[in-house]
Amino acid sequence: MDFDFIVKSIPLYVKAAEVTLELSFWGILLSLIIGFICSLVIYYKVKLLAQVVQIYIELSRNTPLLIQLFFLYYGFAKIGIKFEAYSCAIFGLAFLGGSYMAEAFRSGLEAVSKIQIETGLSVGLNRWQLMRYIILPQAFSVAIPAIGANAIFLLKETSVVSAIALADLMFVAKDLIGMYYKTTEALTMLVVAYLIILLPISLLLTFIERKVRHAGFGN
Amino acid sequence: MKKFLKTVSLILTLLFSLGVLAGCGSEPAKKSAIDQIKERGKLRVAVFSDKPPFGFVDANGKNQGYDVYLAKRLAKDLLGDENKVEFVLVEAASRIEVLEADKVDITLANFTVTPERKEKVDFANPYMKVALGIVSPEGAPITSVDQLKGKKLIVNKGTTAETYFTKNYPDVELLKYDQNTEAFQALKDGRGAALAHDNTLVFAWSRENKGYVTGITKLGELDAIAPAVKKGNTELRDWINTELTKLGEEKFFHKDFEETLKPAYGDSVNPEDVVVEGGAIK
Numbered sequence: 001m002d003f004d005f006i007v008k009s010i011p012l013y014v015k016a017a018e019v020t021l022e023l024s025f026w027g028i029l030l031s032l033i034i035g036f037i038c039s040l041v042i043y044y045k046v047k048l049l050a051q052v053v054q055i056y057i058e059l060s061r062n063t064p065l066l067i068q069l070f071f072l073y074y075g076f077a078k079i080g081i082k083f084e085a086y087s088c089a090i091f092g093l094a095f096l097g098g099s100y101m102a103e104a105f106r107s108g109l110e111a112v113s114k115i116q117i118e119t120g121l122s123v124g125l126n127r128w129q130l131m132r133y134i135i136l137p138q139a140f141s142v143a144i145p146a147i148g149a150n151a152i153f154l155l156k157e158t159s160v161v162s163a164i165a166l167a168d169l170m171f172v173a174k175d176l177i178g179m180y181y182k183t184t185e186a187l188t189m190l191v192v193a194y195l196i197i198l199l200p201i202s203l204l205l206t207f208i209e210r211k212v213r214h215a216g217f218g219n
Numbered sequence: 220m221k222k223f224l225k226t227v228s229l230i231l232t233l234l235f236s237l238g239v240l241a242g243c244g245s246e247p248a249k250k251s252a253i254d255q256i257k258e259r260g261k262l263r264v265a266v267f268s269d270k271p272p273f274g275f276v277d278a279n280g281k282n283q284g285y286d287v288y289l290a291k292r293l294a295k296d297l298l299g300d301e302n303k304v305e306f307v308l309v310e311a312a313s314r315i316e317v318l319e320a321d322k323v324d325i326t327l328a329n330f331t332v333t334p335e336r337k338e339k340v341d342f343a344n345p346y347m348k349v350a351l352g353i354v355s356p357e358g359a360p361i362t363s364v365d366q367l368k369g370k371k372l373i374v375n376k377g378t379t380a381e382t383y384f385t386k387n388y389p390d391v392e393l394l395k396y397d398q399n400t401e402a403f404q405a406l407k408d409g410r411g412a413a414l415a416h417d418n419t420l421v422f423a424w425s426r427e428n429k430g431y432v433t434g435i436t437k438l439g440e441l442d443a444i445a446p447a448v449k450k451g452n453t454e455l456r457d458w459i460n461t462e463l464t465k466l467g468e469e470k471f472f473h474k475d476f477e478e479t480l481k482p483a484y485g486d487s488v489n490p491e492d493v494v495v496e497g498g499a500i501k
Contacts, residue, residue: 074401074404074405074408077408078408082408082409085410162397163396163397163401165394165395165396165405165410171395174312174376174377174397175312175376175377175381175395177312177316177377178311178312178376178377178378178381179335179377179381179382179385180335181315181335181336181338181339183315183316183319
């Protein structure tokens, strides 16, 4: 291990970590929005739209992110639509994440038992109140572990964006290997960098999970 | 807190066991490198899949090119059959790792000799020479490096072009790709002002792709391209060197040029500018 080299490359990794985090932040945020809307469309079985959403979910979940990125970056450029690498990456993440989030939300919505809904209706709640006070709180507490897992999954998926020349963590590691052939050092730092980012997030999610479970089941 | 400690100790255990496992990869019983290849009956060679006309996969899925031509000849002279060669396809940045991880015996992927690389692998004598070239669209040709300031230059990760510009022109913004195909695709999509790569490669590419010119044909030092073997494998390296001297006598690389490079270059490139015979640059 060449520790001088490791110390010297820390700034490069910090800069790359910023790219990784920024991409993940926007990717996860958009995924949550897309996922939430899609899950409601499916839950309420909105005519036509539900089918479209279903097709989107199957398409997005059954194709790898790398392929989606190549399509956005190289494929669209051929038909005259040129996106910057950065927007491609966020689009790609949102496209992929949206469907996973949709399924997570849906599992939560469908877990709310019929009795709960009928009880709500019988005390005269309207549709909006039913959603706000009965369905969502329970659905959310069921869905939160899956949502958290998806968020971490998306953050890790950002490691393929180096394929479209974005300088994320994986890119820097491969670049250092290519230029100086310090394979062990570069890869060790890569693993450590991801751990530094993901461990706190993972712990935070465990904490949130316990909080919402408490709200859901009172234990 | 308890859970946190548990997580941390789990990770430490994992890291520790990794270290122990890494220790297991000790050297197998010393056996002559060439005997090992003969026993296996196959020479494993790392080549490019996307760098025509040096190393590429043709429409029938067969490896072709200047490097491949040499690899087949080495297999023939070592094992008696030019088909006793197994091609391992690599990208530029992984050419050293495949040797270090013992995935291949020889790297013949248009590998330019540099001081950094010499520290990691052993190079045999050269069989080709190369400088950098820069290709750009005909409409906006780049004819001097100064024109690149403030523009994006496309390069491949782990190539001499990347190292050269990082060291000598840090103010040129580099757009770095893993594969040659992706890099050239990006140039076609107009994602950078120009692309820098080995001049031998960009010559061939700009000849085949209308609308692009090699505005800068010779940049940087004239470098040697040589076969590489794993560090310390002097036996195989020496064998390759003897072989290169022998091949020089029959002007093997001129034949190689005729077969593989001429179709791509036409008469635009003089073989003497590319070919190295007998392992010595004159």
